[in-house]
Structure formats: C-alpha cells, structure tokens
Amino acid sequence: MSVGVLIFFAVVGSVICAKARVPGGAVAFALIGLVLFIGTPAGAGLPGLVSDFLSSISEASQPLTDGEAEG
Numbered sequence: 001m002s003v004g005v006l007i008f009f010a011v012v013g014s015v016i017c018a019k020a021r022v023p024g025g026a027v028a029f030a031l032i033g034l035v036l037f038i039g040t041p042a043g044a045g046l047p048g049l050v051s052d053f054l055s056s057i058s059e060a061s062q063p064l065t066d067g068e069a070e071g
Contacts, residue, residue: 003036003039003040004040006036007033007036007037007040010029010030010032010033010036011029011030011033013025013029014026014027014029014030014033017029
C-alpha cells in the first residue's frame with residue numbers, strides 16, 4: 001500500500017472521528033497522517049518550514065516581550 005493511500009485513510013479516519021465527536025481518535029488519526037506526510041519527499045521540508053515560521057514569529061514579538069515594563 002502506498003503512503004498516499006495511508007495518508008488518505010488517516011485523513012478520512014480523522015474526519016469520521018471528528019463527526020462522531022471522538023476527539024482523541026481524531027487527534028490520533030491527524031497525527032498519524034502528519035507523520036506519514038513528513039516521511040514523504042513532498043513533506044520532508046515541513047519541519048524546517050515550521051521552525052523558520054516560529055523563529056520569525058519569535059523575532060517579531062521580541063520587542064513586545066523583552067520584559068521591560070512601561071510606566
């Protein structure tokens with residue numbers, strides 16, 4: 001079975017669990033799908049992209065959270 005089919009079934013399982021109001025199952029299927037996607041060549045750059053995004057958010061918020069109180 002190819003990885004694409006497994007990702008598809010993980011997404012479908014997540015949607016089914018969400019509609020059945022089973023949040024634990026939906027989260028589990030979503031995480032399985034995410035791990036499978038990151039394992040593919042198309043998703044291999046995702047961890048680096050998320051890291052760059054979070055570091056740019058951190059740099060942008062640095063002046064707001066430098067710990068100095070305005071008075």
